[in-house]
Amino acid sequence: MPSPKRIGKIEFGLLSPKEIREMSVRKIIWADTYDDDGFPYPQGLMDLNLGVIDPGLRCKTCDQKASECPGHFGHIELAKPVIHVGYTRLIRKLLRVSCRACGRILLSPNEVEKVVGTDDDQTGDQISEKDVKKERICPHCGEQQLKINFEKPTTFSEVLVDDGKKVEHKLTPADIRARLEKIPDSDLVSLGINPAVARPEWTILTVLPVPPVTMRPSIILENGQRSEDDLTHKLVDIIRINQRFKENQDAGAPQLIIEDLWELLQYHVTTYLDNEVAGCPPARHRSGRPLKTLSQRLKGKDGRFRGSLSGKRVNFSSRTVISPDPNISVTEVGVPRAVANEMTIPVRVTSYNIEELKQIARNGPIRPTVNAPCGANYVIRPDNRRLRLGADNLETVADMIEPGWTVERQLRDGDVVLFNRQPSLHRMSIMAHRVKVMEGRTFRLNPAVCPPYNADFDGDEMNMHVPQTEEARAEATILLSVHENILSPRFGGPIIGGIHDHISGIFMLTHGLRHFKKEEILYLLRFTTIEHLPPVTKEENGTEYWTNKQAFSYILPAELNMVFRASSCKNCDTCKKELCERDAYVRIFNGKLESGTIDKKAIGAFDGQIVNRIIRQYGMRRAAEFIDDLTKLSIRAIMLDGFSYGIDDADLSKTEFGQIEDVLNNAVLDVDRRIKIYEDGQLEPMPGRTVEETLEMQIMQVLGKARDQTGQIAGMHLGLGNSAVLMAESGARGSMLNLTQMAGCIGQQSVRGERIVRGYDGRTLPHFRKDDRGADAHGFIKHSYKGGLSPTEFFFHAIGGREGLVDTAVRTSQSGYLQRRMINALQDLKVAYDGTVRTTGGRIIQFQYGEDGTDPTKSAFGEPVDVKGIVESILKEEV
Amino acid sequence: MVPDHIITSEEEVKKLLSHYSITTEQLPKIFHDDPAVKAIGAEVDDVIRIVRISHTAGRAESYRLVTRRPKK
Numbered sequence: 001m002p003s004p005k006r007i008g009k010i011e012f013g014l015l016s017p018k019e020i021r022e023m024s025v026r027k028i029i030w031a032d033t034y035d036d037d038g039f040p041y042p043q044g045l046m047d048l049n050l051g052v053i054d055p056g057l058r059c060k061t062c063d064q065k066a067s068e069c070p071g072h073f074g075h076i077e078l079a080k081p082v083i084h085v086g087y088t089r090l091i092r093k094l095l096r097v098s099c100r101a102c103g104r105i106l107l108s109p110n111e112v113e114k115v116v117g118t119d120d121d122q123t124g125d126q127i128s129e130k131d132v133k134k135e136r137i138c139p140h141c142g143e144q145q146l147k148i149n150f151e152k153p154t155t156f157s158e159v160l161v162d163d164g165k166k167v168e169h170k171l172t173p174a175d176i177r178a179r180l181e182k183i184p185d186s187d188l189v190s191l192g193i194n195p196a197v198a199r200p201e202w203t204i205l206t207v208l209p210v211p212p213v214t215m216r217p218s219i220i221l222e223n224g225q226r227s228e229d230d231l232t233h234k235l236v237d238i239i240r241i242n243q244r245f246k247e248n249q250d251a252g253a254p255q256l257i258i259e260d261l262w263e264l265l266q267y268h269v270t271t272y273l274d275n276e277v278a279g280c281p282p283a284r285h286r287s288g289r290p291l292k293t294l295s296q297r298l299k300g301k302d303g304r305f306r307g308s309l310s311g312k313r314v315n316f317s318s319r320t321v322i323s324p325d326p327n328i329s330v331t332e333v334g335v336p337r338a339v340a341n342e343m344t345i346p347v348r349v350t351s352y353n354i355e356e357l358k359q360i361a362r363n364g365p366i367r368p369t370v371n372a373p374c375g376a377n378y379v380i381r382p383d384n385r386r387l388r389l390g391a392d393n394l395e396t397v398a399d400m401i402e403p404g405w406t407v408e409r410q411l412r413d414g415d416v417v418l419f420n421r422q423p424s425l426h427r428m429s430i431m432a433h434r435v436k437v438m439e440g441r442t443f444r445l446n447p448a449v450c451p452p453y454n455a456d457f458d459g460d461e462m463n464m465h466v467p468q469t470e471e472a473r474a475e476a477t478i479l480l481s482v483h484e485n486i487l488s489p490r491f492g493g494p495i496i497g498g499i500h501d502h503i504s505g506i507f508m509l510t511h512g513l514r515h516f517k518k519e520e521i522l523y524l525l526r527f528t529t530i531e532h533l534p535p536v537t538k539e540e541n542g543t544e545y546w547t548n549k550q551a552f553s554y555i556l557p558a559e560l561n562m563v564f565r566a567s568s569c570k571n572c573d574t575c576k577k578e579l580c581e582r583d584a585y586v587r588i589f590n591g592k593l594e595s596g597t598i599d600k601k602a603i604g605a606f607d608g609q610i611v612n613r614i615i616r617q618y619g620m621r622r623a624a625e626f627i628d629d630l631t632k633l634s635i636r637a638i639m640l641d642g643f644s645y646g647i648d649d650a651d652l653s654k655t656e657f658g659q660i661e662d663v664l665n666n667a668v669l670d671v672d673r674r675i676k677i678y679e680d681g682q683l684e685p686m687p688g689r690t691v692e693e694t695l696e697m698q699i700m701q702v703l704g705k706a707r708d709q710t711g712q713i714a715g716m717h718l719g720l721g722n723s724a725v726l727m728a729e730s731g732a733r734g735s736m737l738n739l740t741q742m743a744g745c746i747g748q749q750s751v752r753g754e755r756i757v758r759g760y761d762g763r764t765l766p767h768f769r770k771d772d773r774g775a776d777a778h779g780f781i782k783h784s785y786k787g788g789l790s791p792t793e794f795f796f797h798a799i800g801g802r803e804g805l806v807d808t809a810v811r812t813s814q815s816g817y818l819q820r821r822m823i824n825a826l827q828d829l830k831v832a833y834d835g836t837v838r839t840t841g842g843r844i845i846q847f848q849y850g851e852d853g854t855d856p857t858k859s860a861f862g863e864p865v866d867v868k869g870i871v872e873s874i875l876k877e878e879v
Numbered sequence: 880m881v882p883d884h885i886i887t888s889e890e891e892v893k894k895l896l897s898h899y900s901i902t903t904e905q906l907p908k909i910f911h912d913d914p915a916v917k918a919i920g921a922e923v924d925d926v927i928r929i930v931r932i933s934h935t936a937g938r939a940e941s942y943r944l945v946t947r948r949p950k951k
C-alpha cells in the first residue's frame with residue numbers, strides 16, 4: 001500500500017491566453033458542425049482533431065478510436081476581449097484598489113504593511129476594497145481616482161463629475177484589460193493573488209478554449225436527425241457573433257454597431273459559462289428550455305460534484321411498495337416472485353455442487369410459483385462469456401456446465417439481502433433480511449421492524465440489494481442482520497418491538513385475569529411448536545380452563561425474572577404491587593407472568609423492558625424469536641375479541657354533555673370575570689410581567705384546566721371497554737388528550753404559544769367586537785371533533801394547525817442539513833484497536849471513545865451497567 | 880466547571896507519544912491564547928493534560944498540544 005501523503009498546498013490559477021493556445025490542437029473558425037454527408041467540417045466545432053465520438057472514425061490528433069481518445073481542446077480567437085463572468089467580483093475589486101493611471105495599489109507601503117504585515121510577520125490578511133477609500137488620490141503618481149460602478153452581470157463604468165453632474169463613462173473589456181495589465185506583480189501578492197499563476201488580465205478573455213467533443217457529444221434522434229449538445233449550441237452562437245464582429249470591424253463599421261456586437265458577444269460568452277447569472281436573461285433552446293451550460297453542469301444536487309462524483313448508483317437492487325405481514329419473522333422479508341426471478345446470485349460451479357447447479361440451469365429463467373425451485377438467468381463460461389438461458393437452450397447449456405463455470409442463480413428462500421428505507425438516518429436504516437419469495441407485487445415485512453426503518457404502509461417504498469460475494473454475504477449476516485440490530489446505539493435499548501395492534505392485543509390478552517377454554521388457548525398458541533399445555537388452573541362443570549397469563553408466559557424463556565411497572569401505572573404514592581387495581585405491577589418469576597399487564601413498557605419498540613432483558617440474558621437471537629412469537633400471539637389475541645373504533649365510540653351520555661357544558665360555561669364566565677377585573681384596572685400583575693401578559697396567562701390557564709376537566713369527564717364515562725382508552729392506556733397509540741379532543745373539548749388554539757391575536761384591527765375576525773378579549777374571540781374551541789366546530793372555531797383550528805405544518809417542514813429541512821454537515825465531518829473517524837478515536841491520518845480525536853470507552857448500544861439506556869435489573873433478576877425480588 | 884489543565888513534563892510526553900505511537904502533530908490541539916492555557920502559563924508546543932470528572936467513566940484524561948492561533 002502506498003504510504004499516506006500529506007497535501008502541502010493547493011494552487012488555484014488562471015489559464016493564460018498563451019496556455020489556452022498551447023493546449024489547443026485546432027483553431028476553430030466555423031460555426032458549422034457536420035456537412036451534408038454527416039462528416040465533421042474541418043475547423044468546425046466537431047473537427048476531428050478535437051476527438052471522435054462516432055465509432056468508426058479515428059481521432060486526427062491521437063489516432064485512437066472513439067473509446068480510447070480522451071478528446072482534445074481547441075480554441076476560438078475572439079474579435080475583442082470579453083469579461084469572464086466568474087471573475088467580475090475580482091475585477092471590481094482590482095479596479096477599485098488600483099490606480100487608473102499607473103496601476104499601483106492605492107495605498108502607501110506603510111498602509112499596505114498595516115493590513116498585510118511584514119514579510120516575517122504576516123497577518124494572513126489581504127487588502128480588500130474596504131481598505132481603500134473611494135475616489136482618493138494615488139499615492140504613487142498623484143492621479144485623482146474615479147468611482148467605479150459595477151452593474152450586473154458584466155458592466156463596469158467610471159463616474160465622472162462634470163459641472164456638479166455625474167456622468168457615467170462605460171469601460172469596455174479592452175479598457176479594463178489594459179488597466180489590469182498595469183498592476184505590477186509586486187502589488188498583486190498583497191491582494192492575495194500569485195502573479196506566477198494568475199495575472200489579473202487573464203480574467204478578461206481574448207481567446208476561448210473549445211472543449212473536446214467528448215464532453216459535448218451530439219446524439220442521433222430516432223428520425224435520424226442530429227441533436228447537438230447545449231454547449232455546442234452555445235459555441236455555435238459565439239462563433240457566429242465573433243465572425244460577424246470581425247467582418248464589421250474589418251469593414252470599418254460605425255462605433256454603435258461595433259458596441260452592439262461586442263455586447264452580444266459578451267452575452268453569449270457569459271451565458272456559455274453560466275446561464276443563471278443575475279441580471280442576464282438565460283439563453284434558451286428553441287423549445288424554450290434554458291440551456292444547461294458549463295456552470296449548470298457542475299452546480300447543485302444533480303451537478304457533477306454532488307450528483308456524479310459523490311453520488312453513486314448501484315446494480316443488483318430493486319425497489320417497490322411495502323406492505324405488512326405479521327406472519328413472517330422480523331428477520332425475513334417477503335419478495336415478490338417477479339423480483340426474485342430477476343435478481344440473481346452468482347454461484348461458482350465446483351465438483352460438489354455441479355449437479356444442483358445443472359438442475360437450476362435446467363429450471364430456466366421462469367419460476368412459475370413461489371414454491372417452485374429457483375432457476376437461473378445466465379451462466380458464465382470460464383472465459384467470461386455470458387450465456388443467456390432461454391426456453392430453447394436450457395438442456396444444451398446445462399449439459400455444457402463444468403466446474404469453473406458460474407451460474408447466476410435466482411433468489412430463493414433463505415438468501416441474505418439488504419433492505420433499506422430512505423432517508424437512511426441511522427445504521428438500522430439498512431438491515432439484512434432473509435428472503436421469502438411470495439406472490440404479489442410488494443415487499444412484505446413484519447410490522448415490528450417498522451420503527452428502525454421509520455416505515456409505514458401508506459405507500460412507502462423500500463429498496464432491496466442482493467450481495468454478490470461470499471464476503472458481502474458474511475458481512476451482511478454478521479453485522480447487518482435484523483437480530484444484530486434490535487438494540488439501538490441511540491439510547492441503548494431495543495428499537496424493534498411491538499407496535500400499535502401488537503400492544504393493544506397483548507394488553508387485551510394479559511390485562512387482569514381471564515380464563516380460556518382449550519380451543520381458545522390452542523388458538524392463541526397455535527403458531528408455536530407447543531406439545532404440552534401448561535397445567536390447568538380451573539375446572540368448572542367439567543370444562544378445563546387456562547389463564548391469560550399462562551398464555552403469555554408460554555412465549556417467555558424459562559428462568560426469566562423481572563419486576564417493573566407497566567405504562568398504565570399511575571405512579572401511586574404507595575404502590576399496591578400485586579394488588580394494583582390497574583394490574584400495572586408486572587412481576588415475572590421463573591419465566592411465568594405472575595401479575596401485571598404486558599404493554600408498551602414491556603414489549604414496545606423503544607421501551608421493551610422484557611425484550612431488553614432477554615437480549616442481555618439470552619442474546620439477540622432469542623430476543624428475535626421472542627419478538628416473532630410476541631407479534632403472532634398478540635395478533636391472535638386481538639383477533640380473539642376483535643378490535644375496532646367507530647364514530648359512536650366517542651359518544652357520551654346526556655349527563656356527561658351536561659357536565660361538560662357546565663365546566664365550559666363556568667370557564668368562560670371565569671374568563672369574563674378576569675377580563676372585567678383587568679378592565680377595571682384591578683388586576684395585580686405577576687412579577688416580571690405586564691398586566692396584559694398576566695391576564696393572558698390567567699385566561700390560558702383557566703381554559704386549559706377546563707379542557708382537561710372535560711377530558712376527565714369523558715374518561716370517566718369511557719372505560720377500558722372503549723378502544724381509544726385502551727390504546728391510550730396501553731401506549732399503543734394516541735393519548736388521553738386525543739380522546740379529550742374527540743369527545744370533550746378541543747381547547748385553545750395557539751400561535752407561538754399565545755392565543756390567536758392576529759387578523760383585523762383590534763379583532764381576529766369580523767364576527768367579534770373590537771377589543772373583545774373573550775375566550776371565543778381568540779381561538780378557544782369549546783366543541784369536540786365529534787360534536788363539530790362552528791365556522792369561527794374551524795377557522796381558528798386551521799390557523800393553529802398551519803403552525804404545526806410549518807414547524808415540521810422547517811424542522812425536517814433544518815435537521816436534514818445539520819445531519820448532512822455532521823456526517824461530512826464525522827464519516828471517516830473510527831475507533832482504533834487501542835480504543836482511541838482517530839482520523840484517517842491517525843490524528844487522535846478522543847483518547848477513549850466517548851471518554852469512557854462504552855459502546856452506547858450495549859449500555860443500559862445510557863447507563864454503563866443496569867445494576868438494578870441484574871440484581872432483581874438474580875434475587876427474583878424488587879429492590 | 881473548568882476541568883483541570885496541567886502542563887505535562889517532557890518524560891510524560893515521551894511516554895504518551897510512544898504509548899499511542901504518534902507524533903505531537905497527531906495530538907488534539909489547543910490555542911495558545913485559550914484562557915485555560917493562559918491560566919497555567921503554558922507555552923506553544925507544551926502538552927497539556929486535561930482531567931475531566933465524567934459521569935460514566937469517573938475520571939477521563941485527555942491531552943492537547945498548545946499551538947499558536949493562526950491569524951485569520
Ligand SMILES: [Mg+2]
Nearest residue numbers: 456458459460
Ligand atoms: Mg409513509
Ligand SMILES: [Zn+2]
Nearest residue numbers: 051059062069
Ligand atoms: Zn484524440
Ligand SMILES: [Zn+2]
Nearest residue numbers: 099102138141
Ligand atoms: Zn497612480
Ligand SMILES: [Zn+2]
Nearest residue numbers: 572576580584
Ligand atoms: Zn399501581
